[in-house]
Amino acid sequence: xxxNSFHFLVYFPIVLGCYHALPHRFxxxxxxxxxLYFYMAWRAAYVVLLLGAILVSYLAGxxxxxxxxxxxxxxxxxxxxTVLLGNLFVFKYFNFFNDSxxxxxxxxxxxxxxxxxxxxxxIGISFYTFQKASYLIDIYRGKQKAERHLxxxxxxxxxxxxxxxxxxxxxxxxxxxxxxEHRFDYAQVASGLRxxxxxxFKKTVVADRLAPFVNNVYSNPTEQVGTSLLLAxxxxxxxxxxxxxxxxxxxxxxxxxxxxxLVDNFRQPYFSSSIQEFWKRWHISLSSWLTDYVYTPFTxxxxxxMHWYPKLLLSLLxxxxxxxxxxxxxxxxxxxxxxxxxxxxxxLLLQKQRLRAVKALGLDRQPRxxxxxxxxxxxxxxxxxxxxxxxxxxxxxxYVLAHGFASIPQLRFGSISQFDHYAHNEFVLACLGIGVVMxxxxxxxxxxxxxxxxxxxxxxxxxxxxxxxxxxxxFGAFYGGKQTFIYFxx
Amino acid sequence: MSIEERVRNVIAQVFSLDKAxxxxxASQETLEKWDSFGHMNLCVAxxxxxxxxxxxxxxxxxxxxxxxxxxxxxxxxx
Amino acid sequence: MAVILxxxxxxxxxxxxxxxxxxxxxxxxxxKVVFVGGSNLAYGLDSPSVEQALGRPVVNMGMNAYLGAxxxxxEVAGALKAGDTVVLSFxxxxxxxxxxxxxxxxxxxxxxxxxxxxxxxxxxxxxxSQRQVLTAAPEVLQLKTLRILGDLAHWGRExxxxxxxxxxEGFNAHGDLVSHVGVxxxxxxxxxxxxxxxxxxxxxxxxxxxFRTRLATQQVQVFLLPPPLPRGYYKAQQTAxxxxxxxxxxxxxxxxxAEPERYVxxxxxxxxxxxxxxxxxRIERTQLVIEDLRAALSAATRxxx
Numbered sequence: 001x002x003x004n005s006f007h008f009l010v011y012f013p014i015v016l017g018c019y020h021a022l023p024h025r026f027x028x029x030x031x032x033x034x035x036l037y038f039y040m041a042w043r044a045a046y047v048v049l050l051l052g053a054i055l056v057s058y059l060a061g062x063x064x065x066x067x068x069x070x071x072x073x074x075x076x077x078x079x080x081x082t083v084l085l086g087n088l089f090v091f092k093y094f095n096f097f098n099d100s101x102x103x104x105x106x107x108x109x110x111x112x113x114x115x116x117x118x119x120x121x122x123i124g125i126s127f128y129t130f131q132k133a134s135y136l137i138d139i140y141r142g143k144q145k146a147e148r149h150l151x152x153x154x155x156x157x158x159x160x161x162x163x164x165x166x167x168x169x170x171x172x173x174x175x176x177x178x179x180x181e182h183r184f185d186y187a188q189v190a191s192g193l194r195x196x197x198x199x200x201f202k203k204t205v206v207a208d209r210l211a212p213f214v215n216n217v218y219s220n221p222t223e224q225v226g227t228s229l230l231l232a233x234x235x236x237x238x239x240x241x242x243x244x245x246x247x248x249x250x251x252x253x254x255x256x257x258x259x260x261x262l263v264d265n266f267r268q269p270y271f272s273s274s275i276q277e278f279w280k281r282w283h284i285s286l287s288s289w290l291t292d293y294v295y296t297p298f299t300x301x302x303x304x305x306m307h308w309y310p311k312l313l314l315s316l317l318x319x320x321x322x323x324x325x326x327x328x329x330x331x332x333x334x335x336x337x338x339x340x341x342x343x344x345x346x347x348l349l350l351q352k353q354r355l356r357a358v359k360a361l362g363l364d365r366q367p368r369x370x371x372x373x374x375x376x377x378x379x380x381x382x383x384x385x386x387x388x389x390x391x392x393x394x395x396x397x398x399y400v401l402a403h404g405f406a407s408i409p410q411l412r413f414g415s416i417s418q419f420d421h422y423a424h425n426e427f428v429l430a431c432l433g434i435g436v437v438m439x440x441x442x443x444x445x446x447x448x449x450x451x452x453x454x455x456x457x458x459x460x461x462x463x464x465x466x467x468x469x470x471x472x473x474x475f476g477a478f479y480g481g482k483q484t485f486i487y488f489x490x
Numbered sequence: 491m492s493i494e495e496r497v498r499n500v501i502a503q504v505f506s507l508d509k510a511x512x513x514x515x516a517s518q519e520t521l522e523k524w525d526s527f528g529h530m531n532l533c534v535a536x537x538x539x540x541x542x543x544x545x546x547x548x549x550x551x552x553x554x555x556x557x558x559x560x561x562x563x564x565x566x567x568x
Numbered sequence: 569m570a571v572i573l574x575x576x577x578x579x580x581x582x583x584x585x586x587x588x589x590x591x592x593x594x595x596x597x598x599x600k601v602v603f604v605g606g607s608n609l610a611y612g613l614d615s616p617s618v619e620q621a622l623g624r625p626v627v628n629m630g631m632n633a634y635l636g637a638x639x640x641x642x643e644v645a646g647a648l649k650a651g652d653t654v655v656l657s658f659x660x661x662x663x664x665x666x667x668x669x670x671x672x673x674x675x676x677x678x679x680x681x682x683x684x685x686x687x688x689x690x691x692x693x694x695x696x697s698q699r700q701v702l703t704a705a706p707e708v709l710q711l712k713t714l715r716i717l718g719d720l721a722h723w724g725r726e727x728x729x730x731x732x733x734x735x736x737e738g739f740n741a742h743g744d745l746v747s748h749v750g751v752x753x754x755x756x757x758x759x760x761x762x763x764x765x766x767x768x769x770x771x772x773x774x775x776x777x778x779f780r781t782r783l784a785t786q787q788v789q790v791f792l793l794p795p796p797l798p799r800g801y802y803k804a805q806q807t808a809x810x811x812x813x814x815x816x817x818x819x820x821x822x823x824x825x826a827e828p829e830r831y832v833x834x835x836x837x838x839x840x841x842x843x844x845x846x847x848x849x850r851i852e853r854t855q856l857v858i859e860d861l862r863a864a865l866s867a868a869t870r871x872x873x
Binding site: 291 | 527531550
């Protein structure tokens with residue numbers, strides 16, 4: 001079930017109402033049923049995979065904990081991880097891997113007989129696989145006790161607010177919450193609903209409005225003007241942010257209405273002053289997952305014999321390659337990951353030079369200017385990487401990169417009018433929407449006292465609620481945006 | 491200068507802080523700039539300052555001023 | 569939001585002309601001739617001439633092809649008596665599956681506007697469509713809000729030329745649009761749809777055949793005339809137009825009473841797009857209509873050999 005669907009609009013109030021009406025000891029049953037229903041609403045058959053993953057993780061977790069010898073513990077962990085990651089590999093990466101191998105084999109003039117698998121990608125598989133993997137690893141490391149109650153464990157593994165698109169919740173953070181009794185708290189429910197509304201606003205008013213334009217341009221970039229490519233990339237940066245953070249907001253808000261705390265996934269990432277900072281503010285649950293389960297273990301790998309400094313750099317690169325691949329089974333994602341890894345490595349290696357340049361330009365005496373230059377350049381680097389993230393093929397990406405850059409001198413205020421497949425209204429609305437979202441981020445980031453005081457007043461909160469709801473109803477991009485006024489001017 | 495003082499100086503320099511802001515018990519938890527990236531830069535600076543070569547386990551251990559001092563004391567310093 | 573939807577006036581009152589057209593449809597005395605189709609009929613017909621030539625009252629129902637074939641046909645079906653004649657003139661886009669609108673069901677938002685303007689028109693929708701039209705309300709609300717904001721942003725600006733033409737007062741008593749007579753359109757002609765890019769919609773001939781059969785039981789004749797087209801456009805789209813013609817003749821033989829080529833005019837005969845004739849050329853087209861109708865009517869009354 002998608003969050004922005006009529007189905008959810010009916011489903012959620014029912015679940016919310018039943019949850020608060022039921023006594024605590026039955027609530028987990030309701031939530032489990034609701035979560036499985038939520039998942040089956042996508043495609044019923046794939047719930048089998050999810051249940052399989054749940055069962056395997058449940059058993060593996062108990063076996064790991066009960067095993068005495070470290071070697072046995074490791075074997076159980078390997079078993080669990082192999083099943084989980086193997087499942088992920090087959091559904092998401094087999095064809096990609098197969099095609100790449102085929103390309104190499106055929107390059108050598110040999111015949112490659114293995115065909116592609118025709119499998120549909122089960123929704124949320126990347127998220128729930130990583131979540132269960134972290135659970136098993138945490139048990140192995142002694143940070144988590146194996147959950148013996150199958151029902152509670154199944155609920156943790158399929159909890160509907162975060163099942164499909166995160167945040168990726170760790171066992172120690174989420175599991176205990178299912179045993180806490182959540183008392184009905186009006187302010188909490190209101191706050192959760194408000195967060196959900198804000199998420200819907202970001203998604204329907206901004207992300208869904210930008211999508212057709214971005215899709216149009218990126219589906220055949222070679223037929224576009226340079227300035228279109230540039231603008232589409234910029235738009236994509238806001239589309240993906242509003243889409244993803246909107247979705248996370250809905251997830252966190254939804255969980256909050258039933259008394260659960262999920263981790264923050266985004267913290268005003270486009271105001272980061274460095275790529276380092278960016279990754280502490282963007283998709284935080286994934287970054288921390290990768291840090292704990294990929295980066296750190298790799299930096300401590302005894303078998304890799306090199307000086308710790310290059311080892312850390314290599315670990316960084318590897319972690320970002322994994323991140324890239326996690327996002328999608330395509331070389332474009334791998335390059336995206338590699339780019340970010342290179343940005344970080346470059347930043348580390350060129351630190352002294354950077355400081356010297358800053359001093360030479362006198363920018364160290366202008367901290368505010370320096371900060372904004374940093375924010376702008378970080379955003380630019382992120383956008384460049386997005387070209388690879390969004391493009392369908394590597395050659396498309398390089399085309400966009402080359403022609404987008406080349407067109408910078410031709411950028412004019414009226415450049416947008418050449419896009420006649422994107423009505424003027426839509427463009428204005430999209431920009432206004434982006435402005436509203438960025439303003440909100442800026443205000444949240446700086447925690448202005450004036451805003452804090454205003455927010456205490458109920459009428460301010462109520463106006464905000466009304467404005468957001470009206471905004472969604474009046475400006476939500478539900479209709480494809482193709483309509484122009486013909487004969488009937490409404 | 492004692493090892494501890496030299497360590498605190500290096501920390502102050504790497505994280506662009508005032509020497510007074512780096513207490514004898516400063517750690518990754520108390521100094522905001524001492525994150526994983528900061529740590530890398532710090533370790534490089536420590537290696538340069540004390541002319542030593544650190545290994546993996548030592549990098550992982552050095553999470554606070556006292557711990558850094560402990561690690562360095564165990565090495566033959568110039 | 570209901571206020572915005574229903575109380576705040578619409579951008580133009582083009583839709584209101586449906587009230588007048590239905591008035592005329594229901595009050596015409598004698599065996600009427602009813603023209604059904606899109607705006608090609610609104611812009612391109614001089615009904616008084618037809619009335620004079622045929623000696624029968626004429627009603628021009630043409631206003632907007634986006635209402636879809638089903639609505640356009642149902643609009644008139646109930647008001648016909650024995651001896652009436654229906655003349656269809658559908659734009660070529662209405663025979664194809666294209667992205668602008670569904671040829672059979674039309675565009676939700678447009679039908680919503682029609683029903684809002686004339687609630688009695690609700691009856692013309694099949695029951696499935698009735699619910700669907702309601703769901704157009706949020707979209708209409710959005711479009712209306714955008715239009716209101718746009719108007720506020722451009723407060724004091726001169727109304728666009730088209731706004732001064734496409735309005736209720738621009739129509740005569742017969743249902744013809746006359747406000748464009750003597751007006752020159754300042755911009756070049758709109759290019760028009762590339763028909764060849766879209767497949768034929770198999771439902772339309774079926775719909776037409778059912779309509780004709782149904783009306784035959786009421787002793788009402790149905791004929792189809794091709795829409796007017798500019799020469800350049802016709803040349804470019806000839807294959808597609810011929811294909812439509814062949815399909816029609818195969819499914820509904822005898823419905824079509826003229827060749828598409830006959831209704832090809834010079835580019836200068838068109839107003840703002842390839843469907844709309846100018847004030848002068850509509851007279852020319854009407855002449856052809858009269859000739860073709862006369863021939864078809866007398867052929868129909870001739871006893872079979």
